[in-house]
Amino acid sequence: xxxxxxxxxxxxxxxxxxxxxxxxxxxxxxxxxxxxxxxxxxxxxxxxxxxxxxxxxxxxxxxxxxxxxxxxxxxxxxxxxxxxxxxxxxxxxxxxxxxxxxxxxxxxxxxxxxx
Amino acid sequence: xxxxxxxxxxxxxxxxxxxxxxxxxxxxxxxxxxxxxxxxxxxxxxxxxxxxxxxxxxxxxxxxxxxxxxxxxxxxxxxxxxxxxxxxxxxxxxxxxxxxxxxxxxxxxxxxxxxxxxxxxxxxxxxxxxxxxxxxxxxxxx
Numbered sequence: 001x002x003x004x005x006x007x008x009x010x011x012x013x014x015x016x017x018x019x020x021x022x023x024x025x026x027x028x029x030x031x032x033x034x035x036x037x038x039x040x041x042x043x044x045x046x047x048x049x050x051x052x053x054x055x056x057x058x059x060x061x062x063x064x065x066x067x068x069x070x071x072x073x074x075x076x077x078x079x080x081x082x083x084x085x086x087x088x089x090x091x092x093x094x095x096x097x098x099x100x101x102x103x104x105x106x107x108x109x110x111x112x113x114x115x
Numbered sequence: 116x117x118x119x120x121x122x123x124x125x126x127x128x129x130x131x132x133x134x135x136x137x138x139x140x141x142x143x144x145x146x147x148x149x150x151x152x153x154x155x156x157x158x159x160x161x162x163x164x165x166x167x168x169x170x171x172x173x174x175x176x177x178x179x180x181x182x183x184x185x186x187x188x189x190x191x192x193x194x195x196x197x198x199x200x201x202x203x204x205x206x207x208x209x210x211x212x213x214x215x216x217x218x219x220x221x222x223x224x225x226x227x228x229x230x231x232x233x234x235x236x237x238x239x240x241x242x243x244x245x246x247x248x249x250x251x252x253x254x255x256x257x
Contacts, residue, residue, distance in 0.1 A: 031219060032219055032220075032222045032224075033219035033220055034163070034219070034220055034221075034222045034223075034224035034225060034228060035222060035224060037159050037162070037163060037224070037228055038224055038227075038228050038231070040152075040155055040156075040159070040232075048219075050218075050219045052131070052218055052219065053131045054130070054131075054133070054134065054166075054218060054219055054220070055219065057133070057134035057137075057138065057162065058162075058219075060134070060138055060141070060158075061134070061137060061138070061141065061155065061158040061159050061162045062155065062159070063151070063155060078131065086138075
C-alpha cells in the first residue's frame with residue numbers, strides 16, 4: 001500500500017502533500033505519542049485525534065511518511081509548516097479513529113506486531 | 116572519523132519546540148550515513164528526554180558526542196530532581212500534570228522508552244539541584 005491508497009480508502013483530504021508514492025507497511029492509531037514511540041515499526045502511517053506540533057515531531061523521529069487526522073480535525077499552520085519541512089504527508093478523514101483503523105486493516109494494513 | 120560534538124540549549128517554556136535538538140541530531144546522523152535503526156533509537160531516546168526536560172525541569176541543555184561506533188548523549192537540567200528513580204522507571208508511572216497529557220505525553224512511558232532504545236542509561240539526580248541523564252547508543256555500521 002502507498003500513501004495514495006490511504007487517501008482513497010479513507011476518502012482523505014490532503015492538507016500537506018509529501019511523497020504520495022511512498023510505500024506504507026504498517027499503521028499505528030493513538031493519541032498518546034509515548035505509546036507511538038514505544039514501538040518502532042518500519043514505514044508506518046500514524047492515525048491520531050491529537051492535533052499539535054508534537055504529532056509531527058513524533059512522526060519525524062519514527063520515520064513515518066504520513067499522518068492522518070481523524071474525525072475531520074484541522075491542524076493549524078505551524079503544524080503544516082513542520083510537516084512541509086519534513087516531507088511528511090498530512091491528511092484528514094471524516095472517519096472516526098476506530099472506523100479509520102478498521103478500514104485500513106481490512107484493506108490489508110497491519111499493526112506490524114503480533115500483539 | 117573523529118568525534119563530533121554538538122551542543123543544544125533546550126527551552127523550557129515552549130512545548131511546541133521540544134524535539135528540535137533531537138530532530139537536528141537525527142538529520143546530522145543521517146548525513147553521516149549512520150545505520151537507520153541506530154539513528155531512530157538515538158532520535159526517539161533523545162526526544163523523550165527532551166520532552167521530559169520541558170515537562171519537568173523548565174529546560175536545560177544537551178551535549179551529543181558522535182563516534183564511529185556509538186553516540187553518547189548528556190541531557191542536563193536544573194529541575195526539581197527525581198525523588199524515586201525506580202518508580203520513575205516503571206511503565207505507566209507519571210507525575211506529569213494533566214495539561215501535558217492533553218498534548219500526548221505524560222503516560223509514564225518516557226524513561227522506560229529511553230531505557231528500551233539505548234544500550235546504556237545512567238541517571239544522576241539530586242533533589243532541588245537537577246538531573247543529568249547519560250545515554251549511549253551503540254552503532255553497528257556494517
